[in-house]
Amino acid sequence: MTWQGTLLHIHVAPAASYEMEELTEAQLVAGRGIVGDRYYLGTGTYSAKPDVREVTLIEVEVLEAIAQGEPRIPGFKAMLAPEDHRRNLTTRGVPLGHLVGTRFRIGETVLRAARMNFPCKYIEQLLGIPGLYEGLLNRSGLNCAIEVGGVIRPGDPILPIDG
Amino acid sequence: MASPRIIMKLTVTATRKESGDVLVIDLKHTRKPLLPPFEPGSHVDVHLPDGKVRQYSLCGDPTDLSRYTIAVKREEVGRGGSAWIHEAVAAGCMLPVSAPRNHFPLAQREGPTVLLAGGIGITPILAMARALERQGKTCELHYFTRSRALAPLLSVIERELDCNTVWLHFDDEPETRQDLETLLSTRSSDAQLYYCGPPGFMAAVDRATAHWPEGTVHFEAFQPPEQDRAPPEPFTITLRDGTVVPVAADTSALAALRAAGVLLMASCENGVCGTCECGILEGQPIHRDAVLSKDARTHRFIPCISRAAGVLRLDL
Numbered sequence: 001m002t003w004q005g006t007l008l009h010i011h012v013a014p015a016a017s018y019e020m021e022e023l024t025e026a027q028l029v030a031g032r033g034i035v036g037d038r039y040y041l042g043t044g045t046y047s048a049k050p051d052v053r054e055v056t057l058i059e060v061e062v063l064e065a066i067a068q069g070e071p072r073i074p075g076f077k078a079m080l081a082p083e084d085h086r087r088n089l090t091t092r093g094v095p096l097g098h099l100v101g102t103r104f105r106i107g108e109t110v111l112r113a114a115r116m117n118f119p120c121k122y123i124e125q126l127l128g129i130p131g132l133y134e135g136l137l138n139r140s141g142l143n144c145a146i147e148v149g150g151v152i153r154p155g156d157p158i159l160p161i162d163g
Numbered sequence: 164m165a166s167p168r169i170i171m172k173l174t175v176t177a178t179r180k181e182s183g184d185v186l187v188i189d190l191k192h193t194r195k196p197l198l199p200p201f202e203p204g205s206h207v208d209v210h211l212p213d214g215k216v217r218q219y220s221l222c223g224d225p226t227d228l229s230r231y232t233i234a235v236k237r238e239e240v241g242r243g244g245s246a247w248i249h250e251a252v253a254a255g256c257m258l259p260v261s262a263p264r265n266h267f268p269l270a271q272r273e274g275p276t277v278l279l280a281g282g283i284g285i286t287p288i289l290a291m292a293r294a295l296e297r298q299g300k301t302c303e304l305h306y307f308t309r310s311r312a313l314a315p316l317l318s319v320i321e322r323e324l325d326c327n328t329v330w331l332h333f334d335d336e337p338e339t340r341q342d343l344e345t346l347l348s349t350r351s352s353d354a355q356l357y358y359c360g361p362p363g364f365m366a367a368v369d370r371a372t373a374h375w376p377e378g379t380v381h382f383e384a385f386q387p388p389e390q391d392r393a394p395p396e397p398f399t400i401t402l403r404d405g406t407v408v409p410v411a412a413d414t415s416a417l418a419a420l421r422a423a424g425v426l427l428m429a430s431c432e433n434g435v436c437g438t439c440e441c442g443i444l445e446g447q448p449i450h451r452d453a454v455l456s457k458d459a460r461t462h463r464f465i466p467c468i469s470r471a472a473g474v475l476r477l478d479l
Contacts, residue, residue, distance in 0.1 A: 017428075018170045018172070019172070120426070121426075125168055126428075
Protein backbone atom coordinates (compact mmCIF):
# COMPACT_ATOMS: atom_id res chain seq x y z
CA MET A 1 0.00 0.00 0.00
CA THR A 2 1.43 3.35 -1.00
CA TRP A 3 0.70 6.35 1.11
CA GLN A 4 2.52 9.29 2.64
CA GLY A 5 1.38 11.26 5.63
CA THR A 6 2.44 14.04 7.95
CA LEU A 7 2.85 14.45 11.68
CA LEU A 8 0.62 17.37 12.77
CA HIS A 9 0.88 17.52 16.55
CA ILE A 10 2.82 15.97 19.43
CA HIS A 11 1.21 15.89 22.88
CA VAL A 12 2.32 14.42 26.17
CA ALA A 13 0.86 14.34 29.68
CA PRO A 14 2.99 13.92 32.80
CA ALA A 15 0.48 11.55 34.45
CA ALA A 16 -2.99 10.12 34.07
CA SER A 17 -5.76 12.75 33.84
CA TYR A 18 -3.34 15.66 33.41
CA GLU A 19 -3.94 18.10 30.58
CA MET A 20 -2.01 17.21 27.44
CA GLU A 21 0.84 19.60 26.61
CA GLU A 22 1.89 20.29 23.04
CA LEU A 23 5.56 19.84 22.12
CA THR A 24 7.41 21.35 19.18
CA GLU A 25 9.96 18.56 19.43
CA ALA A 26 9.93 15.20 21.20
CA GLN A 27 12.46 12.53 22.06
CA LEU A 28 11.27 8.98 21.34
CA VAL A 29 13.09 6.25 23.27
CA ALA A 30 13.03 2.72 21.85
CA GLY A 31 11.12 0.30 24.06
CA ARG A 32 9.89 3.08 26.38
CA GLY A 33 7.93 6.00 24.99
CA ILE A 34 8.10 9.77 24.60
CA VAL A 35 10.31 11.50 27.16
CA GLY A 36 8.03 13.30 29.64
CA ASP A 37 4.91 11.32 28.78
CA ARG A 38 2.91 9.15 31.18
CA TYR A 39 3.62 5.97 29.22
CA TYR A 40 7.36 6.69 29.35
CA LEU A 41 7.15 7.57 33.04
CA GLY A 42 4.79 4.72 33.95
CA THR A 43 2.27 7.11 35.50
CA GLY A 44 -0.73 6.46 33.25
CA THR A 45 -4.10 4.91 34.03
CA TYR A 46 -4.70 1.88 31.92
CA SER A 47 -5.64 -1.74 32.05
CA ALA A 48 -3.26 -3.90 34.09
CA LYS A 49 -2.96 -6.40 31.23
CA PRO A 50 0.45 -6.43 29.51
CA ASP A 51 0.22 -4.34 26.40
CA VAL A 52 2.16 -2.20 23.97
CA ARG A 53 1.44 1.49 24.50
CA GLU A 54 4.68 3.39 24.12
CA VAL A 55 3.16 5.87 21.69
CA THR A 56 -0.46 6.35 20.63
CA LEU A 57 -1.60 7.92 17.35
CA ILE A 58 -4.88 9.19 15.95
CA GLU A 59 -5.92 10.49 12.53
CA VAL A 60 -6.96 14.14 12.29
CA GLU A 61 -9.44 12.86 9.71
CA VAL A 62 -11.29 11.08 12.56
CA LEU A 63 -11.42 14.31 14.58
CA GLU A 64 -12.78 16.12 11.52
CA ALA A 65 -15.46 13.45 11.02
CA ILE A 66 -16.48 13.66 14.70
CA ALA A 67 -16.69 17.46 14.42
CA GLN A 68 -19.10 16.98 11.47
CA GLY A 69 -21.16 14.30 13.24
CA GLU A 70 -20.09 11.66 10.70
CA PRO A 71 -21.12 8.93 10.26
CA ARG A 72 -24.74 10.07 10.53
CA ILE A 73 -25.57 6.96 12.55
CA PRO A 74 -25.05 7.18 15.50
CA GLY A 75 -24.34 10.82 14.61
CA PHE A 76 -22.07 11.61 17.54
CA LYS A 77 -20.75 15.17 17.17
CA ALA A 78 -18.09 16.95 19.23
CA MET A 79 -15.19 19.32 18.77
CA LEU A 80 -12.11 17.44 19.91
CA ALA A 81 -9.01 19.60 19.87
CA PRO A 82 -5.70 17.77 19.37
CA GLU A 83 -4.96 18.29 23.06
CA ASP A 84 -8.29 16.73 24.08
CA HIS A 85 -8.17 13.26 22.57
CA ARG A 86 -5.23 12.11 24.72
CA ARG A 87 -3.34 10.31 21.94
CA ASN A 88 0.28 11.40 21.61
CA LEU A 89 0.51 12.02 17.89
CA THR A 90 -2.06 13.50 15.51
CA THR A 91 -1.48 12.50 11.89
CA ARG A 92 -2.84 13.44 8.46
CA GLY A 93 -2.87 11.08 5.51
CA VAL A 94 -1.88 7.95 7.41
CA PRO A 95 -4.21 4.90 7.20
CA LEU A 96 -3.68 3.90 10.83
CA GLY A 97 -6.36 1.21 10.67
CA HIS A 98 -4.36 -0.72 8.07
CA LEU A 99 -1.00 -0.69 9.78
CA VAL A 100 -1.31 -3.27 12.58
CA GLY A 101 1.69 -5.61 12.38
CA THR A 102 3.68 -3.32 10.07
CA ARG A 103 6.47 -0.82 10.64
CA PHE A 104 6.57 2.80 9.51
CA ARG A 105 8.77 5.86 9.83
CA ILE A 106 8.09 9.21 11.48
CA GLY A 107 11.03 11.45 10.64
CA GLU A 108 14.13 9.62 11.82
CA THR A 109 12.25 7.16 14.06
CA VAL A 110 10.69 3.76 13.32
CA LEU A 111 7.46 2.61 14.98
CA ARG A 112 5.86 -0.84 14.98
CA ALA A 113 2.05 -0.81 15.00
CA ALA A 114 0.93 -3.21 17.75
CA ARG A 115 -2.85 -2.95 17.93
CA MET A 116 -5.80 -0.68 17.35
CA ASN A 117 -6.44 1.60 20.28
CA PHE A 118 -9.64 0.90 22.18
CA PRO A 119 -11.33 3.94 23.73
CA CYS A 120 -11.86 4.05 27.47
CA LYS A 121 -15.14 5.10 29.08
CA TYR A 122 -13.07 7.17 31.46
CA ILE A 123 -12.36 9.79 28.80
CA GLU A 124 -16.05 10.83 28.89
CA GLN A 125 -15.80 11.63 32.58
CA LEU A 126 -12.42 13.26 32.18
CA LEU A 127 -13.56 15.64 29.45
CA GLY A 128 -17.23 15.90 30.39
CA ILE A 129 -18.34 14.80 26.90
CA PRO A 130 -21.10 12.14 27.14
CA GLY A 131 -21.18 9.77 24.17
CA LEU A 132 -17.51 10.23 23.33
CA TYR A 133 -16.72 6.57 24.10
CA GLU A 134 -19.16 5.33 21.48
CA GLY A 135 -18.06 8.14 19.17
CA LEU A 136 -14.49 6.85 19.20
CA LEU A 137 -15.28 3.14 18.84
CA ASN A 138 -13.33 1.55 15.97
CA ARG A 139 -11.53 4.79 15.17
CA SER A 140 -9.65 5.80 18.29
CA GLY A 141 -6.22 5.30 16.76
CA LEU A 142 -3.24 3.03 17.01
CA ASN A 143 -0.93 1.85 19.79
CA CYS A 144 2.70 1.52 18.77
CA ALA A 145 6.08 0.36 20.02
CA ILE A 146 9.22 2.36 19.26
CA GLU A 147 11.81 0.27 17.37
CA VAL A 148 14.21 3.08 16.52
CA GLY A 149 14.18 6.15 18.75
CA GLY A 150 15.07 9.71 17.86
CA VAL A 151 13.70 13.24 17.68
CA ILE A 152 10.41 14.00 15.93
CA ARG A 153 8.78 17.34 15.13
CA PRO A 154 5.42 18.46 13.73
CA GLY A 155 5.69 18.45 9.94
CA ASP A 156 7.82 15.31 9.84
CA PRO A 157 6.83 12.93 7.01
CA ILE A 158 5.28 9.59 7.94
CA LEU A 159 6.13 6.78 5.51
CA PRO A 160 5.55 3.02 5.27
CA ILE A 161 8.53 0.65 5.42
CA ASP A 162 8.34 -1.99 2.72
CA GLY A 163 8.74 -5.63 3.69
CA MET B 164 -22.84 12.80 33.76
CA ALA B 165 -19.92 13.86 35.83
CA SER B 166 -18.19 17.06 34.93
CA PRO B 167 -14.62 17.38 33.70
CA ARG B 168 -11.89 15.88 35.84
CA ILE B 169 -8.92 16.97 33.82
CA ILE B 170 -5.93 18.05 35.91
CA MET B 171 -4.21 21.33 35.06
CA LYS B 172 -0.82 22.55 36.18
CA LEU B 173 -1.51 25.89 37.86
CA THR B 174 1.04 28.40 39.08
CA VAL B 175 0.61 30.10 42.44
CA THR B 176 0.75 33.84 41.73
CA ALA B 177 0.23 35.09 45.28
CA THR B 178 -0.59 33.90 48.78
CA ARG B 179 -1.70 35.88 51.79
CA LYS B 180 -2.60 35.04 55.37
CA GLU B 181 -6.10 35.92 56.48
CA SER B 182 -7.69 35.83 59.90
CA GLY B 183 -8.74 32.43 61.25
CA ASP B 184 -5.49 30.70 60.20
CA VAL B 185 -6.49 30.85 56.54
CA LEU B 186 -4.12 30.96 53.58
CA VAL B 187 -5.63 32.59 50.48
CA ILE B 188 -4.04 31.32 47.27
CA ASP B 189 -4.33 32.87 43.81
CA LEU B 190 -3.65 30.54 40.88
CA LYS B 191 -3.22 30.97 37.13
CA HIS B 192 -2.78 28.50 34.31
CA THR B 193 0.86 27.79 33.56
CA ARG B 194 0.41 28.03 29.78
CA LYS B 195 -3.01 29.51 28.98
CA PRO B 196 -4.44 32.99 29.59
CA LEU B 197 -7.85 31.77 30.75
CA LEU B 198 -9.03 29.03 33.10
CA PRO B 199 -12.19 26.94 32.58
CA PRO B 200 -15.36 28.81 33.61
CA PHE B 201 -17.06 28.06 36.93
CA GLU B 202 -20.23 28.95 38.81
CA PRO B 203 -20.49 30.04 42.45
CA GLY B 204 -20.46 26.94 44.68
CA SER B 205 -17.87 25.13 42.53
CA HIS B 206 -14.83 23.41 43.95
CA VAL B 207 -11.54 22.12 42.57
CA ASP B 208 -9.40 19.16 43.59
CA VAL B 209 -5.87 20.05 44.63
CA HIS B 210 -3.46 17.14 44.14
CA LEU B 211 -0.82 17.02 46.86
CA PRO B 212 2.68 15.57 46.33
CA ASP B 213 1.94 12.51 48.47
CA GLY B 214 -0.95 11.54 46.20
CA LYS B 215 -3.68 12.91 48.48
CA VAL B 216 -6.43 14.98 46.91
CA ARG B 217 -8.23 17.79 48.71
CA GLN B 218 -11.32 19.75 47.67
CA TYR B 219 -11.42 23.53 47.98
CA SER B 220 -14.25 25.85 46.96
CA LEU B 221 -13.45 28.60 44.49
CA CYS B 222 -14.08 31.80 46.42
CA GLY B 223 -12.94 34.26 43.75
CA ASP B 224 -14.84 36.13 41.06
CA PRO B 225 -16.35 33.83 38.37
CA THR B 226 -16.17 36.66 35.83
CA ASP B 227 -12.38 36.88 36.15
CA LEU B 228 -11.07 33.67 34.58
CA SER B 229 -7.46 34.82 34.56
CA ARG B 230 -7.23 33.32 38.05
CA TYR B 231 -8.78 31.04 40.62
CA THR B 232 -8.77 31.85 44.32
CA ILE B 233 -9.00 29.27 47.09
CA ALA B 234 -8.85 29.74 50.87
CA VAL B 235 -7.31 26.96 52.94
CA LYS B 236 -7.82 26.80 56.69
CA ARG B 237 -5.06 25.04 58.59
CA GLU B 238 -6.65 22.04 60.30
CA GLU B 239 -4.28 20.90 63.04
CA VAL B 240 -6.27 17.74 63.62
CA GLY B 241 -7.05 17.20 59.94
CA ARG B 242 -5.58 14.65 57.56
CA GLY B 243 -2.42 16.67 56.86
CA GLY B 244 -3.34 18.31 53.56
CA SER B 245 -3.95 21.81 54.86
CA ALA B 246 -0.80 21.78 57.02
CA TRP B 247 1.30 20.91 53.97
CA ILE B 248 -0.34 23.67 51.93
CA HIS B 249 0.32 26.25 54.66
CA GLU B 250 3.96 25.24 54.97
CA ALA B 251 4.94 24.55 51.37
CA VAL B 252 2.80 26.66 49.04
CA ALA B 253 4.20 30.06 48.04
CA ALA B 254 4.19 32.29 44.96
CA GLY B 255 5.86 30.53 42.04
CA CYS B 256 4.84 26.99 43.12
CA MET B 257 3.12 24.69 40.65
CA LEU B 258 0.01 22.93 41.96
CA PRO B 259 -1.89 20.25 40.05
CA VAL B 260 -5.54 21.32 40.20
CA SER B 261 -8.58 19.73 38.56
CA ALA B 262 -11.07 21.58 36.41
CA PRO B 263 -13.92 22.91 38.61
CA ARG B 264 -17.03 20.93 39.43
CA ASN B 265 -20.22 22.11 41.06
CA HIS B 266 -22.25 20.01 43.48
CA PHE B 267 -23.60 23.15 45.13
CA PRO B 268 -25.15 25.34 42.41
CA LEU B 269 -27.47 28.27 43.02
CA ALA B 270 -30.93 27.32 41.78
CA GLN B 271 -32.31 29.89 39.36
CA ARG B 272 -35.48 30.63 41.29
CA GLU B 273 -37.44 33.69 42.21
CA GLY B 274 -37.72 34.59 45.87
CA PRO B 275 -35.19 35.42 48.56
CA THR B 276 -32.02 33.47 49.21
CA VAL B 277 -30.69 32.70 52.67
CA LEU B 278 -26.98 31.85 52.89
CA LEU B 279 -25.56 30.30 56.08
CA ALA B 280 -21.85 29.77 56.59
CA GLY B 281 -20.00 28.25 59.53
CA GLY B 282 -16.30 29.07 59.76
CA ILE B 283 -14.35 28.14 56.62
CA GLY B 284 -17.68 27.08 55.06
CA ILE B 285 -17.77 30.73 54.03
CA THR B 286 -15.72 29.94 50.89
CA PRO B 287 -18.50 28.76 48.52
CA ILE B 288 -21.03 31.04 50.27
CA LEU B 289 -18.88 34.11 49.61
CA ALA B 290 -18.85 33.38 45.86
CA MET B 291 -22.64 32.92 45.97
CA ALA B 292 -23.23 36.16 47.88
CA ARG B 293 -21.16 38.14 45.37
CA ALA B 294 -23.05 36.64 42.43
CA LEU B 295 -26.48 37.30 43.98
CA GLU B 296 -25.49 40.84 44.87
CA ARG B 297 -24.35 41.46 41.30
CA GLN B 298 -27.62 40.06 39.93
CA GLY B 299 -29.53 42.39 42.27
CA LYS B 300 -31.30 39.46 43.95
CA THR B 301 -32.57 39.54 47.53
CA CYS B 302 -30.18 37.68 49.75
CA GLU B 303 -29.16 37.54 53.37
CA LEU B 304 -25.92 36.01 54.58
CA HIS B 305 -25.48 34.78 58.14
CA TYR B 306 -21.90 34.00 59.06
CA PHE B 307 -21.28 31.97 62.24
CA THR B 308 -17.87 31.70 63.86
CA ARG B 309 -16.48 31.25 67.35
CA SER B 310 -15.12 34.78 67.57
CA ARG B 311 -14.43 37.86 65.48
CA ALA B 312 -10.69 37.19 65.64
CA LEU B 313 -11.05 33.64 64.31
CA ALA B 314 -13.50 34.37 61.48
CA PRO B 315 -11.98 33.22 58.16
CA LEU B 316 -12.07 35.86 55.40
CA LEU B 317 -13.88 38.40 57.59
CA SER B 318 -11.90 41.27 56.09
CA VAL B 319 -12.88 40.17 52.57
CA ILE B 320 -16.55 40.04 53.55
CA GLU B 321 -16.41 43.47 55.15
CA ARG B 322 -14.60 44.91 52.15
CA GLU B 323 -16.59 43.35 49.32
CA LEU B 324 -20.15 42.65 50.43
CA ASP B 325 -23.03 45.03 51.06
CA CYS B 326 -23.18 45.31 54.85
CA ASN B 327 -26.99 45.51 54.70
CA THR B 328 -27.19 41.89 53.62
CA VAL B 329 -24.58 40.40 56.00
CA TRP B 330 -25.15 39.33 59.60
CA LEU B 331 -22.14 38.27 61.62
CA HIS B 332 -22.69 35.93 64.57
CA PHE B 333 -19.89 35.33 67.04
CA ASP B 334 -20.28 32.70 69.76
CA ASP B 335 -18.37 34.86 72.25
CA GLU B 336 -20.41 38.03 71.68
CA PRO B 337 -23.85 37.87 73.33
CA GLU B 338 -25.07 40.80 71.18
CA THR B 339 -24.35 39.03 67.87
CA ARG B 340 -24.76 35.40 68.92
CA GLN B 341 -27.67 33.76 67.17
CA ASP B 342 -29.46 30.49 67.73
CA LEU B 343 -29.98 28.62 64.44
CA GLU B 344 -33.35 27.17 65.41
CA THR B 345 -34.70 30.64 66.17
CA LEU B 346 -33.22 32.15 63.02
CA LEU B 347 -34.70 29.46 60.79
CA SER B 348 -38.07 29.20 62.53
CA THR B 349 -39.32 32.25 60.65
CA ARG B 350 -38.81 32.11 56.92
CA SER B 351 -40.50 33.35 53.82
CA SER B 352 -42.39 30.54 52.09
CA ASP B 353 -40.50 30.95 48.81
CA ALA B 354 -36.99 31.17 50.31
CA GLN B 355 -34.07 29.03 49.18
CA LEU B 356 -31.47 28.09 51.79
CA TYR B 357 -27.78 27.29 51.15
CA TYR B 358 -25.39 26.28 53.90
CA CYS B 359 -21.85 25.04 54.38
CA GLY B 360 -19.69 24.55 57.44
CA PRO B 361 -18.18 22.08 59.91
CA PRO B 362 -20.03 18.88 60.94
CA GLY B 363 -21.69 20.29 64.10
CA PHE B 364 -23.00 23.28 62.15
CA MET B 365 -24.23 21.05 59.32
CA ALA B 366 -26.12 18.82 61.78
CA ALA B 367 -27.70 21.83 63.51
CA VAL B 368 -28.95 23.38 60.25
CA ASP B 369 -30.17 19.98 59.08
CA ARG B 370 -32.27 19.63 62.26
CA ALA B 371 -33.58 23.19 62.05
CA THR B 372 -34.69 22.77 58.43
CA ALA B 373 -36.21 19.29 58.72
CA HIS B 374 -39.67 20.77 58.06
CA TRP B 375 -38.66 22.88 55.04
CA PRO B 376 -40.19 21.73 51.74
CA GLU B 377 -38.21 19.38 49.47
CA GLY B 378 -35.94 21.27 47.08
CA THR B 379 -35.57 24.44 49.15
CA VAL B 380 -32.53 23.44 51.22
CA HIS B 381 -29.09 23.02 49.63
CA PHE B 382 -25.79 22.21 51.29
CA GLU B 383 -22.20 21.17 50.84
CA ALA B 384 -20.23 19.28 53.50
CA PHE B 385 -16.46 19.17 53.91
CA GLN B 386 -16.59 15.96 55.89
CA PRO B 387 -19.07 13.11 55.98
CA PRO B 388 -21.60 13.35 58.84
CA GLU B 389 -20.44 12.06 62.20
CA GLN B 390 -23.08 9.36 62.37
CA ASP B 391 -22.90 5.63 61.97
CA ARG B 392 -19.46 4.97 63.34
CA ALA B 393 -20.30 1.30 63.90
CA PRO B 394 -17.31 -0.88 62.99
CA PRO B 395 -17.47 -1.86 59.32
CA GLU B 396 -18.61 -5.38 58.47
CA PRO B 397 -17.51 -7.39 55.43
CA PHE B 398 -19.94 -7.58 52.50
CA THR B 399 -20.03 -8.71 48.89
CA ILE B 400 -20.35 -6.78 45.63
CA THR B 401 -21.45 -8.41 42.40
CA LEU B 402 -20.91 -6.81 39.00
CA ARG B 403 -23.11 -6.83 35.89
CA ASP B 404 -21.07 -9.65 34.38
CA GLY B 405 -21.54 -11.77 37.51
CA THR B 406 -18.06 -11.20 38.95
CA VAL B 407 -18.12 -11.52 42.74
CA VAL B 408 -15.98 -9.01 44.68
CA PRO B 409 -15.68 -9.64 48.43
CA VAL B 410 -15.12 -6.51 50.53
CA ALA B 411 -13.26 -7.20 53.77
CA ALA B 412 -14.15 -5.25 56.92
CA ASP B 413 -10.92 -3.23 56.75
CA THR B 414 -11.11 -2.49 52.99
CA SER B 415 -13.18 0.08 51.13
CA ALA B 416 -15.51 -1.05 48.36
CA LEU B 417 -13.48 1.21 46.05
CA ALA B 418 -10.21 -0.58 46.90
CA ALA B 419 -11.84 -4.00 46.49
CA LEU B 420 -13.32 -3.03 43.10
CA ARG B 421 -9.98 -1.69 41.90
CA ALA B 422 -8.20 -4.86 43.05
CA ALA B 423 -10.74 -6.81 41.00
CA GLY B 424 -9.71 -4.84 37.91
CA VAL B 425 -12.59 -2.34 37.76
CA LEU B 426 -11.29 1.04 36.59
CA LEU B 427 -12.94 3.64 38.82
CA MET B 428 -11.88 7.24 39.19
CA ALA B 429 -11.81 8.60 42.71
CA SER B 430 -10.66 11.78 44.32
CA CYS B 431 -11.35 12.61 47.97
CA GLU B 432 -11.81 8.95 49.06
CA ASN B 433 -13.75 10.44 51.95
CA GLY B 434 -17.32 10.45 50.63
CA VAL B 435 -17.63 14.14 49.83
CA CYS B 436 -16.66 14.65 46.18
CA GLY B 437 -18.79 12.13 44.26
CA THR B 438 -16.12 11.18 41.73
CA CYS B 439 -16.44 7.41 42.28
CA GLU B 440 -20.27 7.43 42.25
CA CYS B 441 -21.88 4.41 40.61
CA GLY B 442 -25.32 2.82 40.25
CA ILE B 443 -26.98 0.19 42.44
CA LEU B 444 -28.96 -2.58 40.74
CA GLU B 445 -29.95 -4.48 43.86
CA GLY B 446 -29.13 -4.74 47.56
CA GLN B 447 -29.03 -2.79 50.80
CA PRO B 448 -26.43 -0.01 50.83
CA ILE B 449 -25.20 1.59 54.05
CA HIS B 450 -24.59 5.16 52.87
CA ARG B 451 -21.80 7.01 54.66
CA ASP B 452 -21.16 9.75 52.11
CA ALA B 453 -22.06 13.41 52.26
CA VAL B 454 -22.78 13.93 48.59
CA LEU B 455 -25.80 11.89 47.42
CA SER B 456 -29.24 13.47 47.72
CA LYS B 457 -32.05 11.62 49.50
CA ASP B 458 -33.48 10.67 46.12
CA ALA B 459 -30.14 9.43 44.77
CA ARG B 460 -29.65 7.20 47.81
CA THR B 461 -32.23 4.77 46.47
CA HIS B 462 -30.15 3.90 43.39
CA ARG B 463 -26.64 5.42 43.63
CA PHE B 464 -23.58 4.43 45.67
CA ILE B 465 -20.27 6.05 46.75
CA PRO B 466 -17.84 3.13 47.03
CA CYS B 467 -14.91 5.00 48.61
CA ILE B 468 -16.73 5.22 51.94
CA SER B 469 -20.16 3.58 51.85
CA ARG B 470 -20.78 -0.07 52.62
CA ALA B 471 -23.62 -2.58 52.38
CA ALA B 472 -25.33 -5.38 54.20
CA GLY B 473 -25.03 -8.77 52.48
CA VAL B 474 -24.77 -8.66 48.70
CA LEU B 475 -24.83 -5.42 46.71
CA ARG B 476 -25.22 -5.66 42.93
CA LEU B 477 -23.63 -2.62 41.24
CA ASP B 478 -24.12 -1.25 37.74
CA LEU B 479 -20.46 -1.77 36.83
